[in-house]
Amino acid sequence: MSPAIASVELAIETHGLTKQFGRQAAVAGIDLAVPTGSVFGFLGPNGSGKTTTIRMLLGLASATSGEISLLGRSMPGSLRSVLPRVGALVEGPAFYPFLSGTANLRRLDTADPGASAATRAARVQHALERVGLTHAAGKKVHAYSLGMKQRLGIANALLMPRELLVLDEPTNGLDPQGTREVRSLVRSLAAEGTTVFVSSHLLAEVEQMCSHVAVMRAGTLVAQGTLDELRGAGEAHARLDTPDPVAARQVLERLGLTPVTLVSAAGAPGHLSAALTAAAPAPEDIVAALVAAGVRVRGFTVAAASLEERFVALTGEGFDVAQ
Amino acid sequence: MSPSDPREPAVTGPAVTGPDSTGPAASVPEPTGHAAIATAVARPRGASGAALLGSELTVLFRRRRTWAMLAALAAIPVLIAIAVRLTSSPVTPGRGPAFLDRITQNGLFVAITALIVSIPLFLPLTVGVVAGDTVAGEANLGTLRYLLVAPAGRVRLLLVKYAGAAAFCVAATLTVAVSGALIGAALFPVGPVTLLSGDTIGVGESVLRSLLIAAYVTVSLLGLSAIGLFISTLTEVPVGAMAATIVLSVTAQVLDALPQLDWLHPWLFSHYWLDFADLLRQPIDWTSFGANALLQGGYILVFGALAYGRFVTKDILS
Numbered sequence: 156m157s158p159a160i161a162s163v164e165l166a167i168e169t170h171g172l173t174k175q176f177g178r179q180a181a182v183a184g185i186d187l188a189v190p191t192g193s194v195f196g197f198l199g200p201n202g203s204g205k206t207t208t209i210r211m212l213l214g215l216a217s218a219t220s221g222e223i224s225l226l227g228r229s230m231p232g233s234l235r236s237v238l239p240r241v242g243a244l245v246e247g248p249a250f251y252p253f254l255s256g257t258a259n260l261r262r263l264d265t266a267d268p269g270a271s272a273a274t275r276a277a278r279v280q281h282a283l284e285r286v287g288l289t290h291a292a293g294k295k296v297h298a299y300s301l302g303m304k305q306r307l308g309i310a311n312a313l314l315m316p317r318e319l320l321v322l323d324e325p326t327n328g329l330d331p332q333g334t335r336e337v338r339s340l341v342r343s344l345a346a347e348g349t350t351v352f353v354s355s356h357l358l359a360e361v362e363q364m365c366s367h368v369a370v371m372r373a374g375t376l377v378a379q380g381t382l383d384e385l386r387g388a389g390e391a392h393a394r395l396d397t398p399d400p401v402a403a404r405q406v407l408e409r410l411g412l413t414p415v416t417l418v419s420a421a422g423a424p425g426h427l428s429a430a431l432t433a434a435a436p437a438p439e440d441i442v443a444a445l446v447a448a449g450v451r452v453r454g455f456t457v458a459a460a461s462l463e464e465r466f467v468a469l470t471g472e473g474f475d476v477a478q
Numbered sequence: 479m480s481p482s483d484p485r486e487p488a489v490t491g492p493a494v495t496g497p498d499s500t501g502p503a504a505s506v507p508e509p510t511g512h513a514a515i516a517t518a519v520a521r522p523r524g525a526s527g528a529a530l531l532g533s534e535l536t537v538l539f540r541r542r543r544t545w546a547m548l549a550a551l552a553a554i555p556v557l558i559a560i561a562v563r564l565t566s567s568p569v570t571p572g573r574g575p576a577f578l579d580r581i582t583q584n585g586l587f588v589a590i591t592a593l594i595v596s597i598p599l600f601l602p603l604t605v606g607v608v609a610g611d612t613v614a615g616e617a618n619l620g621t622l623r624y625l626l627v628a629p630a631g632r633v634r635l636l637l638v639k640y641a642g643a644a645a646f647c648v649a650a651t652l653t654v655a656v657s658g659a660l661i662g663a664a665l666f667p668v669g670p671v672t673l674l675s676g677d678t679i680g681v682g683e684s685v686l687r688s689l690l691i692a693a694y695v696t697v698s699l700l701g702l703s704a705i706g707l708f709i710s711t712l713t714e715v716p717v718g719a720m721a722a723t724i725v726l727s728v729t730a731q732v733l734d735a736l737p738q739l740d741w742l743h744p745w746l747f748s749h750y751w752l753d754f755a756d757l758l759r760q761p762i763d764w765t766s767f768g769a770n771a772l773l774q775g776g777y778i779l780v781f782g783a784l785a786y787g788r789f790v791t792k793d794i795l796s
Contacts, residue, residue: 210623210793210794210795213627214626214627214629215623215626215627215793215794215795216793216794216795217791217793234629235629235631238627238628238629239628239629241627243624243627245623245624245627246620246623247620248620249619249620249621249623249624250619250621251537251619251621252619253540253541253542254537254540258536258540261533262533262536262537263621263624263625263628264628265529265530265532265533266530266533266624266625266628266629266630266635267628267629267630268527268629268630268631268634270628272529311624
């Protein structure tokens, strides 16, 4: 077993975790620190190494180098004692199509040597209830929709009381209602004290659910911290919609702001954003100054920093935010 | 596997885990066959393999595919019996499969004839499908990652998978034997059987002998199952593993038929497949049974160790 890198406060801790596929590094030396009790958003574009990292955390793939500690114990050395305390949804749900939802959960439950046979039926029932699948429990998974399979996958992660949940894209394939249910499920689990590590490429989802965030880009960790730290310590932004972006930019710069041109979905260039630092004038004065300078204002909003702006800055172009 | 109380609470703590060889990054000793299997069984947490084995058998025998294959096997003796029954001319001794000429005199021979007909192709075909599917099938469905995260334990899962394949071997040969006995009794007279040694045994004992032959055939298929298990750990495409296993069984029989490769014959897993005639003598000659069991045991050890070496270090990326 590797020397103790364990820390009581961290549910997941990695040091220099690396996975090499041939000459390409899928994950290149990341240092994750997931505090116990947090809802930790693991963000990154597709192919940035999120799932590979999760596979290494769970002992499915071996790390080329680096150390992993899960719930204070070294992995994969302590796999047998750690994994029963971890529920996981890895790269989408997977089930036996010819078995019913209930039969599938029972099957996967027998694989856990610590799962009691006496309480199996009750636990399966309870897990199905928690994800709202009781009505379809007897149906063959073959007949399930993608959203139902996703729910069944989450139910599988909840078969036993867990200290840590690793959910890889848990809302994939869910309708808006299902997405909301998953969000509230995650919140209620976190309230019970479960640490939730959730990977996603949906910024809005992470913003609503998570207390902590890490961002992956091409196999490296480009940011990690609490949601507020990542948003720029709660720094608000002013967003301006104007047909006169050039003049507006001059006015804003004169006021001591550093405006950034935002590219809207339609590609129109008339959107500017500027961080409202402590030294910045009051928003109403900014608008007054703009109007006085002859800038036509279509819209002006003040909003707390969104992750999106931060991420575009962190991960550069090519980040598939919309996906 | 030692039986254990599955209600035993989850034991977590430093006391339970030694250096755990099921982790992929843990140092993996050279495959050591028996030793590897023994350590797996001795591990306290690996003890409740009974529940997983039960689940494995349930999944195997709830599949329509399994039942389709067993139905096809059951049809073989039925076809033979009906064909013999409908033919007016007596079967010439020495033509067709062994014992075919005896069927009209004694229905009990239908089972034995059907086993002989099934051994070269039909039984290896179905066993190849099941054994090739063991690990690759789970990988293909994606359930392999969930079994391992549960955590099933890689060695425990491999042992359970092999036990499942072995259970299918038993089911397959028994299906042929029982179906043969039933159709034989329905269409032909049943009476005392004259053995190859000239002795005559009663119906009861001849049924026992049929079961003994079924056991012989089951043992014959265990080596092939181990090969299938190993091939199954190499791929995520179950059809590929199935095809490779079946092709190997045919290849072994072709090689066994080439006199130029005499030296190789005793090492081929199919070499003793048809040598169960000794079980039809009085007293029973166990030589071929023993030689066959030894050979199959060797194949189980070698390919079990290879499967172990491959599977415990494998990155599960499906």
